Amino acid sequence: MKLITYAGGTILTGDDVAEALLDYVTTHSSGEESVAVDIRVREPDGTTRTHTLVLGPATELDVADVAEETLAGEIALFPLPVFPPSRILAVEDPSDESEAEAEFHAADFNRAVEGIEEGAGRDYDS
Structure with missing residues (x-):
């Protein structure tokens, strides 16, 4: 699991989701448009909820491993986000x-x- 610091807050999500976000932001950081992407996030009470992130040229993400072991069923809980196609x-x-x-x-x-x-x-x- 990964803890992502984004826009002054933190979110906890799956390793694959964090990797996909980093890949998208670094690959598309030279564009002029922002995009909205839905991802599943683990809430402090243990439930999961969909959050919408706005990613753009100035997006900065800090991604860190969490101390716990990999969560069983992580891929099912945190499916990969669907990114809009590149222009x-x-x-x-x-x-x-x-x-x-x-x-x-x-x-x-x-x-x-x-x-x-x-x-x-x-x-x-x-």
């Missing part, structure tokens, strides 16, 4: 073309997908 959909591969061309094609692809996503919410029957 980067394509990256450049400069192996075939110049770096500038690859960057242009990746950005063009991302713009096209964003346009499709925006259009997907339209009602065409009206």
